[in-house]
Amino acid sequence: MxxxxxxxxxxxxxxxxxxxxxxxxxxxxxxxxxxxxxxxxxxxxxxxxxxxxxxxxxxxxxxxxxxxxxxxxxxxxxxxxxxxxxxxxxxxxxxxxxxxxxxxxxxxxxxxxxxxxxxxxxxxxxxxxxxxxxxxxxxxxxxxxxxxxxxxxxxxxxxxxxxxxxxxxxxxxxxFDTELFRFDPYQRAQLRQQLGISATAPVIGHLGRFHPVKDHDTFLKASLRVLADRSDVHLVLAGYGVSYETPFFNERILGALRPRVHLLEDRRDVSAVLSAMDIFAQSSRVEGFPNVLGEAMSTERACVATDVGDSAFVLADAGLIVPPEDSAALEAGMRKFLSDPELRIKSGTQARKRVKTDFxxxxxxxxxxxxxxxxx
Structure with a gap:
């Protein structure tokens, strides 16, 4: 037409x-x-x-x-x-x-x-x-x-x-613009180098403004437990207000873990930030049709997302869906992808295919x- x-x-x-x-x-x-x-x-x-x-x-x-x-x-x-x-x-x-x-x-x-x-x-x-x-x-x-x-x-x-x-x-x-949101190994390597993250370190990521509906509290409860017993894992978070200048983050992320928790504030290069991740976690309490989930899927990231809005419909069988405000379930999803690199790759491939076909x-x-x- x-x-x-x-x-x-x-x-x-x-x-x-x-x-x-x-x-x-x-x-x-x-x-x-x-x-x-x-x-x-x-x-x-x-x-x-x-x-x-x-x-x-x-x-x-x-x-x-x-x-x-x-x-x-x-x-x-x-x-x-x-x-x-x-x-x-x-x-x-x-x-x-x-x-x-x-x-x-x-x-x-x-x-x-x-x-x-x-x-x-x-x-x-x-x-x-x-x-x-x-x-x-x-x-x-x-x-x-x-x-x-x-x-x-x-x-x-x-x-x-x-x-x-x-x-x-x-x-x-x-x-979603699948040309803009696609995995880019150069951008991945460049951003990781800037942040001091090794090429082989697993990275769990979160994108969203600092707001109660994005539920950074549940995300940090889950992910910081992972960091406590996985010394190779890093976190990358970006979004308006996501900074150590915000008391919420300053109070919850203590000195010993802080070198592995990278708070990037607001970023325009969302595709590069996603490419630097291995696992994308959506912890929201409320969503409609989550843009960032579709963008992470388009970038071939393994996704674990809370069952809010149309998230389960969007992700379908191309990732993991967990209940909202359940840090144990979110943590289990993160650990499942961390323990199985082949599953991460398979899930990311399925996710991008779903976006290209349906969205x-x-x-x-x-x-x-x-x-x-x-x-x-």
């Missing part, structure tokens, strides 16, 4: 997103716009907060990006409606709860409105009060959008159970293109 039609090129989509940092939703938007979706329609992006990592990258590849920075200048929110009208979009696409609300506020009545919900509700009570209020506000006006998108079927069902309108919902799973980025882009075309 031809992805691009001349009639599509004249259509404009205005994306309104909470921020453009290094989260999964932000990365998904960037990946879509640098691929077939970006060439099929015209696009503008508005961040309610800052440009972040992906705002700068979107500008670099030619997109108009506006950052309102409403945290520091809340009065700028009042500019949003006029800004959207000047862009004369055919579709306004919200991203995440706050972005969805802003898109609903700013979208002219004659323009198609789409929401994109990127979150699971396994732990609604554990969400910040402001997030809970945003979710409930989305629920109250969920009949307003022409379509409400979810990247995971389980998240769609959870939101409907909470009271979201069902009739306008659709699931479009995340897709290619072009397939996700085509689903968005088909949705946008259906409105006209």
């Amino acid at each position: 031809k992805l691009v039609k001349e009639s599509d090129r004249r259509r404009c989509v205005c994306h309104i997103i909470t921020g453009l940092g290094t989260g999964g939703a932000e990365r998904s938007l960037f990946n879509l716009l640098k691929g077939p979706l970006g060439t099929a329609f015209r696009h503008n992006v508005i961040s309610l907060t800052t440009f972040g990592t992906y705002g700068k990258q979107l500008r670099d590849i030619g997109y108009e990006v506006t950052a309102l920075d409403i945290k520091h200048a809340p009065w700028r929110f009042g500019r949003l409606r006029g800004l959207v009208r000047r862009q004369q979009p055919d579709i306004v696409q919200g991203w995440m709860y706050h972005g969805n609300l802003a898109a609903s506020f700013a979208c002219p009545s004659s323009v198609r409105l789409v929401w994109n919900v990127r979150h699971g509700l396994e732990d609604f009570a554990g969400e910040k009060r402001t997030t809970q209020l945003a979710i409930q506000a989305n629920r109250m006006i969920s009949a307003r959008p022409d379509r409400v998108l979810f990247n995971a079927e389980i998240a769609r069902r959870q939101h409907i159970k909470l009271g979201f309108t069902e009739e306008n919902t659709q699931v479009i799973p995340n897709g 290619p980025l072009d397939g996700t882009a085509q689903a968005y293109i088909n949705l946008y075309r259906s409105f006209f």
Whole structure:
């Protein structure tokens, strides 16, 4: 099927997103716009907060990006409606709860409105009060959008159970750039050398911002027990706030183990970080469709992941699924892969094959293109 039609090129989509940092939703938007979706329609992006990592990258590849920075200048929110009208979009696409609300506020009545919900509700009570209020506000006006998108079927069902309108919902799973996310032995060797990790040392990795839903506590309980009796094993963690300057890590990772626990903070070179690992561990309490799990699979890493959101569906039989908040089960998964290098290789090979077959980025882009075309 031809992805691009001349009639599509004249259509404009205005994306309104909470921020453009290094989260999964932000990365998904960037990946879509640098691929077939970006060439099929015209696009503008508005961040309610800052440009972040992906705002700068979107500008670099030619997109108009506006950052309102409403945290520091809340009065700028009042500019949003006029800004959207000047862009004369055919579709306004919200991203995440706050972005969805802003898109609903700013979208002219004659323009198609789409929401994109990127979150699971396994732990609604554990969400910040402001997030809970945003979710409930989305629920109250969920009949307003022409379509409400979810990247995971389980998240769609959870939101409907909470009271979201069902009739306008659709699931479009995340897709992955398997050329970008592929095992790279050069990047592996380079990063390991920078960190002082030998070429033969087994590395267990974790990627995710420091936030309760990512459950670094369970990850460290499991992995530090492994390090205590496996002197050859290293840990590599990356994500916003993942630093020894954060008291949580400073208090839990003591001096004797610290040389083998590498905290990399926020990284843009996610593929290189994944290539440096042997085992990727997802310890989340809450997920929708976990981007980083798909990226680790695409990079041929052996994956052990908690059974939250669509993780079990994504990983299928290409890795190990364990219960959330169960450090013993997570530890057992790590040890199983550590003790069997052949299993690690086999699992990584199966994981990449599954991503290439079932979650290619072009397939996700085509689903968005088909949705946008259906409105006209």
